[in-house]
Amino acid sequence: MSSEDVKNATVSEKHGDPTPPNYAEATETLELPNSWKYKRLTFFGYKLPWYASPPVQLVIVSFVCFMCPGMFNALNGMGGGGQLDATANNRANIALYSTFSVIGFSAGTFTNKLGIRTALSFGGFGYCVYVASFLCYNHTQNLGFTTFAGALLGVCAGLLWCAQGAIMMSYPPEQSKGRYISWFWMIFNLGAVIGSLIPLGQNMHNTKAGSVNDGTYVGFLILTLIGAGLSWTLVDAKNVIRDDGSKIIVMKHPSWKSEIMGLWETFFTDAYILALFPMFLASNWFYVYHFTEINAAYFNVRTRALNGVVYYIFQIIGAYVFGFALDYKGVSRTMRAKAAWVALFAVIMIVWGCGYKFQTTYDRAWASDENNLKKDWSDPGYGGPFALYIFYGFTDAAWQTCVYWFMGALTNNGRKLANFAGFYKGIQSAGGAITWALDDRKTEYMTMFAINWGLLAGSLLIALPVILWKVKDTTPLEEDIKFTDETIAEVAAKEVVIAPGANTTDKV
Template identity: 55%
Template sequence: MEASSKAAQEGLEVRSEVYNSSLDETHSRPAGWMYKPLRIGKFTTWYASPGFQLGMVAFVCFMCPGMFNALGGLGGGGKTDNTLADNMNTALYSTFAVIGFFAGTFVNRIGVRLALSFGGIGYCIYAISLLVSEHASVGGFNIFAGALLGVCAGLLWAAQGAIMMSYPPEHKKGRYFAWFWGIFNVGACIGALIPLGQNIHVTEKKNVTDGTYIGFIVLMAFGAVLALFICDADKIVRPDGSRVILMKVPTWKTELIGLWDTIRSQPYIILLFPMFWSSNWFYTYQQNSINNAYFNTRTKALNNFLYWFAQIVAAVIIGPLLDVSFLRRSTRARIALGILFVLTMAIWGGGYAWQKGYTRETVAADDFKAWDWTTPGFEGPMFLYFFYGFYDAIWQGTVYWIMGALGNSGRKLANLAGFYKGLQSAGAAVMWSLDGQHSIPYMNEFASNWGLLMGSLLFAAPVILFKIQDSVPIEEDLEGTGETIEDVLAPGAIEKKALQN
């Protein structure tokens, strides 16, 4: 019996090693056009490969949430009075928070392709409502557009999170984040250049032009259409011939049970919830209380560009560092926690020095002149805003990497991404609502950001320090899916690896 048990255990270890190591050799792929080799420079890929599909998802996000970020980064949705944008974003993040918790269930049931395309439609309607509001009072339409976008964005980001965390092998999850986040934020950068180019001579605080909104609308609509050409997860084949772990024959009942199982099987993920909550809390303060409050139109556009460009820089740095092969993954997790702590103290410490210099009352005074990039001393807040963007990407990248380190199952990670986006949006909804009252001192908003970020690191520390494994056994990922190990491995891979050992 002992020999039999030992042999079975060795068999499981071989299977886990095969799935998680992602052999570099190219295995045979199914027949069909989506598996035919495509040469891109020195690289060979295929349409239904993880890398190619993640690239397509990145371009969808480039067009949709990337343009939304560029529009929001101007403060007030491109308007000098941020009341309308605050109300729309309160509606947006309120519905996002509710839908986000169940978005993984919907994505697992309808597939990533339809979830991404439906998500893109919401961004387009949101921008249309802002354009219409320039010419007529359509408050009801604006609030509806915000609420609809919350539903759509919940599905889009749950699908995106599942793809980014479950498609790559364990040793490439940081790089996949860097690739996605870089392309996605190129969209935000280009989106920021649109209002910068159109308002290059506007040295006062004014609303952006109709052409700015029209440009955003066209690009967002293109992103929604592009999403229809993405493969669903059951078609994906990795270079080693393995497939993404999914639920076999999912139903609404099994997916709702899976939502509960995600927390039941890993109750410690609740300690990550404060980290999820705080991850979008600071956008309101940065976009409205700094950029929109203190700078003129063209300078807001420049700051906006620098913010999203900083995200690209940060993603290119943090992604490969999270994947370095000479350190165990558990060790990398501890180092990442330390880096987040140091950056939170350093960057937000600089933010405190800046925030001491003005209040709501000073920027609302008749004699206040909004800063331009030619104003002496502009370099200080410019670099601060750059590093706020840098910090955002480091924070988000680390959170995604931590979630990805907790498993490889597409089903489980879709649910986890849904929790992340739901709590993230709940926090954002609260902050947009509070800012919409125009009564909370800027310093109080700042303090809430710094305090939440530091506090959430303390809550997350036990998970990061003690729950991140160097590799997740495949049997944990397959639990409750109805799939077997042989279903997700390349034919003959187990025998080949056993011979190599």
């Protein structure tokens, strides 16, 4: 079997070529299996997608992240995990990102083997334990439990985020990846908005610096438990059918050996991914600066909660703006990639340039002095720091959306994208572990600021060659698989599923 045979096998028998037709035509003529998963309901005259379709599956994954990582973000967005003293939160997050960096780097292997639902459910369980540890800490000051919970969450989150990334980047067709990413990011961050409203409502009249109450942690705990259970409502990837009739390409019964070999082969077949590693590293580096060194250091508890609500609202706005712009049909994908790089670089320089001026107004010594009153939303001059903080949220969403879109534009291979997502979360988490450790060692705020700004700008420059030369208007099959004849024979023997209409395939 030659590579041409594989290519021909992926061409839609119905349409005669791998290019999907328009949605209305496809959904009217598409023949779906006779199962509840593919029944279409009509809502106010509009036919909803079938349950085992990419949009529905993405929404389910989005709500899992809404309730699990969303509550985690709301809790950390308060600064110090909602505690006045950030020690417990720092130690928990050092443990979290340390284990996350190890597990996340190889999470694609485990997710491909265990399956999406198992990975997501196990991931959600870790968020439940993490929240429970801070509820316990409010009463016992048990630093060991919070540190253990952080380490456990690092393992769990590595699998959850790898599964999420694989779905978000491999389920949609090429022309819709930006919108899918933005839909996910908006729903996910809506969880953090609602999660931030909980402490805001409960601390509305608390003008003092302090810790959040038990009710906040209980609310977060209930939502994370629901999110962990929701993951079991997903269908297997092999049952998902796109609106053009194509399926997600999966391998039947992958072995641990084939998955580990696939992970290492990615380094050799797609070595250019190394140039994106600095962007991966930067993508979580700024959270400790945002949450602990601005929000917790400069504002009181009710203002921290308000800041968190609007920070995540602007994340939703940032995801919407960049996600939909990245799928704009009037411009080629290569041009959109270049424009996204320019826009992202401009936003980083403008927002962090304003941040430099703000950072000159206070330092760690001021923040740690109990005689200095933390700023309240009723204080004069609150508007400037508030605007800066919420635009930090905007740039965060813009960064994450662009990174995911860049990876999705490099390949359509679902298995390879699971590995990319694992690399992303692993490197990202290594950066998180380092920056939380720097904060725990009381590194000066201005130093932390400078590292953040330099890493963001520098990583964009390093990634530029990949964006210029590796992103194409469409991903050619030959670039996506690069099979040898021996590997094709192995794949055929292992019964790779190649669905009608698919425009990519998989490899060992």
